[in-house]
Amino acid sequence: MKPKHKRAFSTRAERSGKAASHGADAERAEHVRTRVRLMIEITARAGSYRKGLVKAAERLSPEEAMILADLEAHGLQVPQFRDVLRGGHVLVDDPQLYEKWRHSKGSHPRLSSHHRDIDKKLYPDIGMHGQVVREKLHGRTAQGTWVQLEKTPAAFGGPKLPRPSDLRHLMDYVVYKLTDSNVGPWGLSRMTERRPLYLAPVLAVPTSLSPPIARSLTQALRRIEANDDVTAASQELAARFPPPDRPDLAGELGQALSARAGRGLFGNSDVWVTQTPSRTAAAVLRESRAAPAADGWATGGSS
Template sequence: MDRKHPLAGVTRSGRSGAAARDDARARQAEQIRERVRLMIEITARAGAYRKGLVAATRRLSPEEAVILSDLERHGMQVPQLHDVLCGGHVLVDDPALYDGWKFDGLSRPRLSSHHRDIDKTRYPDIGMRGHVVREKLHGRTAQGTWVQLEKTPAAFGKRKLPGPDDLKHLMDYVVYRVTRSNVGPWGLSRMTERHPMYLAPVVATSTSLSPPVARALTAALRRIEEDDDVTSVSQDLAVRFPPPDRQDLAGELGQALTERGGRGLFGNSEVWVTETPSLVAAQVLAESHQLPGQGSTRTGGADE
């Protein structure tokens, strides 16, 4: 079932309450679009792209913004956005994105050779065209969703004759075979299906402990906690303020951090060296100030 993302379209209603909600969605949509535009402009300062990317961001559609903002929400950092725009193959362990990236009137079934282990009858690959993504292609994986941006859309399939775009797509495939790099809308990426970019991987597994192991682990954790309790502060204060009495210490191990719990949008990014953050701050720091007591001596008067 196609899901209408709140940023994909805003309908006006005669009711005041619905109109207020529509206005709020419109403001939120524009904020997310502006955020994605800024992310793309930042990467354009630090990386090389084909010409026209910054101009294309001015026509960024709400649907394109949804896809890129969803990737950022799942851990994509600014340096990784470069590979995404250059056609990198991205895996996200979130099956809900498959339906979330279907947009009424824009998305269409597509044929592709990616992830052949998936039942394409049940989960067909989905294509969408846009000014920035050019041709977005996504589908299901066993654990979640994959997505890849392509330079040239391909429309050939059953009962369809190849067109000019299909011939260009075949030329992109030749470039892929020669360079071993995906041909994206704004460059080449080494992040192929065999060596993909993996966002938000589900690596946590649950396992049960045998009773002897659980008892030994709990005893060790309590001993560590007691040692920390008497060494972190004075013994008198430790007695007055005991730590919380938790029954299952072993059960707290391996709990995942909330949200991404990682390095943030600008982790591993070098875009901060591209220019001085503040011209005013740079001007102030460049001025030479004479500290009090240097080069002059103040003598007290008669009233001191």
């Protein structure tokens, strides 16, 4: 039989470990919330939204932040983020997101008409209310997960009686039929289920080139590289410093960048940075231009 003091020590250690783990989880959740709030503030600078987006971002819940951060982790860029906030229909090639979001706090089964080819008894559509997402709705596809933000929730077909929000949802449906645009919490989006926004689509299939095509492609790449060498510097210098000889130029086209390749989070967004000029930095730059010559060096003329 173990001594009581050892069991007490073990219990205190376990409680301390759980508290440390909980603190680390809370710190990570707050980091995600801060990042998503900054994304919302940035995208709110360009484009039109319904009023109140930035105010709602201040009350962003950890569950909302997790969903939006998961989309960003799957390649969502700031220009696409606008469509998400406006109710764009998003397809993600990751079925694990369905289960992850299904079990998040505040999630509940929902009825919807999206993706009717999926067994709704096995994979029911899931809703969740939030300050920014208003009403998040997501479900399964054959290969992944879909998600869409709605302006107003609906409870049609359930045991509850119709509510005022159901009537507003019907009005949103009328707007959808008239404009062919989804009605999201912060605007309208043309990204509907028939024209969805794809994230991380599995489209790249590795394949080998036949020898004649590989030779022709290599010759074309060498011509392009030679022209680049001539235009990047004088023809004499280009001849003196040839580029490294790489035997397989065509093979380099199939090499993918590590981690998240592509244009990055901001992509081709209309985002700009504004900041107040630093008077200290300006003073230092002015002094460096008028700095006296060092000893032993002439500033001009002949010595």
